[in-house]
Amino acid sequence: MSAIELNNLNIAYSSVQVVHGASLTVEEGESFALVGESGSGKSTILKAICGLNDEWTGEIKLYGEKVDPRKRADISRISQMVFQDPYGSLHPRKTVDTTLSEPLTIHGIKDNGDRVVEMLNAVGLDQRYRFRFPHQMSGGQRQRVAIARALMLKPKLMLLDEPTSALDVSVQAEILNLLKQLRKDQNLTFLLVTHDLPVVSFLCDRLAVMKKGKIVEIATRDQLAKGTFNEPYSQELYQASKHEHVA
């Protein structure tokens, strides 16, 4: 069964259409990347999938079940999202502990803090950080907290919106390693938005290239490594990335 199936998805913001007829399938356990132009609607697709925007038409299926944009069932235990900006996605007045326990309280899961400890370990954060406030942590540490929060309800599907673009290369490496490890350990499915092709190469099996609200090409990681894309725009992205590299 596929984890996500999008068929002819159109998404609008107050009647301005920003995504046009997007279709793609992400298999269970797969790691799939959405890359492409800034403003092309990548974040918008993730938000539609997880229910933060319901102005869409077309079809979204999660694990075989159709999602109805208006009668939205609570999918928080199936799928979670990690946001682009680690500075904006944590509540400034809540300690790490509160942030992480909140999803458990909401779902009435009784737990005496074991899950929090477990998740902090899973994302490689020392217990020292458990009662810190966001402003007492660096960007990389905050992003780890955001990932831990997404994992609290043990979802099967993780939607990752540029999880490392605000982080420096060394922290990026840590987070990427972490994501790879977590996927292996917990058998997660990833849908990852990024503008960084090397990240795709490290973490993903397939990628979809977007431009101006349309998916122009779906390619595999091999194609990316060799640079054998079919569409001119994908080629352009590939060339630009290649050109940039020093090492």
Added chain:
Amino acid sequence: MSQKLLEVEDLRVTFPTHQGDVEVVKGISFDLGRERLAIVGESGSGKSMTGRAILKLIRSPGRVTAKKFVFDGIDLNKQSERQMRKLRGARISMVMQDPKFSLNPVLSIEDQIAEALRTHQTLTRKELDEKVLHMLEQVRINDPARVAKLYPHEVSGGMGQRIMIAMMLIPEPDLLIADEPTSALDVSVQAQVLDLIDNLIREKGMGLILISHDLNLVANYADRVLVMNAGEIVEQRDAADLQNATHPYTQGLLNAMPRLDETRDELPTLDRTQWAAT
């Protein structure tokens, strides 16, 4: 190098905390001509603080001190807050790291850019509108007429960054400090936006301080690179020469980047215990 635009000697930024003073920039020195200088380093190494210190924009209780601190013949040490305000924006401007924090959440994009334009020149409503659209086009925003009417939370991450850049270029400053200006942009737009900045710098003979953690970008768009770690400069190099960096920290940063044809199962990370700061 003809004329020095900025001379900094022994720049320090200190924050008093309840556990005593913490120095986050520890006495760095550098010169800048009308050229492109990059500052790289990992998160928390003091890059942004250095940038803000030049504008004297460190929030109190933070303190900035320097033995020598001269911008184009003006001694910044002696400038009052009022005089600094005149310099900021007009002669030195800065693209802040967090565009969504730096934009006013309750003003539309159009109004914010217009506001910035108006403080520098008097324009009629119509000229103003045209100029706003032109600016958005320049930073490669598709459909500028629609985007102009949006509020900051309605633009994508990359658009926000480009809007900030457009606003900072309006007054045509002598020195532009760009703090992670393109971290949310895809490579091709990134290249276009940096080319735009680059052209402006060449045409107007401006100076640029480019703060980034992206070593690729820095190698392509700067003449000289300062590598910072824990508030100190650990290495200075010509950008073209970056891959020959000798300091283990710089090498660590270079190795931590994934490649297009990545085969490694795990990326090497920095061993922070060597440099552990906080």
Added chain:
Amino acid sequence: MSNMTEWLLSDSPTSKGQAFAGRTWRMWLSLLGNPLAITGLIIVVVLVLMAAFAPLIAPYSPIGQDLENRLLPPSWQHWMGTDELGRDIFSRVVYGSRLTLMIVLLVAAISAPIGLVIGAISGYFGGWVDKVMMGITDIFLSMPKLIMALAFVAALGPGIENAIIAIAITAWPAYARIARAETLTFRNAEFIDAIKLQGASPARIIINHVLPLCTSSMIVRVTLDMAGIILTAAGLGFLGLGAQPPLPEWGAMISRGRAFILDQWWVATMPGFAIIVVSLGFCFLGDGLRDILDPKNEGKS
């Protein structure tokens, strides 16, 4: 002691309690570093103590008349002199602090939460909810406070309880506006989206995530407004619509002293002085709190 401070200032607390205590302790330290705020705090604490121990502090009864000793100037027997019925003004001022404190606290306790909740709901939902709620708020805001309070007291009947209710009714719209403005700046923030994705209901989001971010500016604003509340209460007292005689309410005392202002200046001046000192105290404290409650000033570890 040094162990204790270390425990409090630890940047990696090991329990909720320690994190909370540490935060409070840090605020306390920054408060100590702010002389104006400390002055304000001392004034407010003195006011509270005065109210609590009024019978012990006041040398005379606040309502006992002594017509032989009317309108005496300040002296060792009567520190602030006596009024037209021979009552000791100092004792009245001391007992008056109870009324003042009660008015201020009740008004704050009624109007701030109403304003907060209405503003937060309005800002969070936006759309027609916002339009309706802010429409109502604006109607209240557009009328002068004192006149509206007058109208309400006239309808409810004079008396201190009704004065409190009337002032509270006039005070909440300003708080609703502030809370809404504050909410607007972060209602689209990603941390709110994130909590929605955890399956939280709107009520939960507003109570647990929106309100805590509005409260600090609200506390500051309420503290700064206390001076205004005291004055409005005094105004109502002055017009005979607030505290009824013989209650030693400061505003009412001034209005009675007005008749003797030229010859027996102390009758009106002493309670006026009390109002000024207490108002200033609240202002200083509010200003200090503004600096302290701003999370960016909390000093990073």
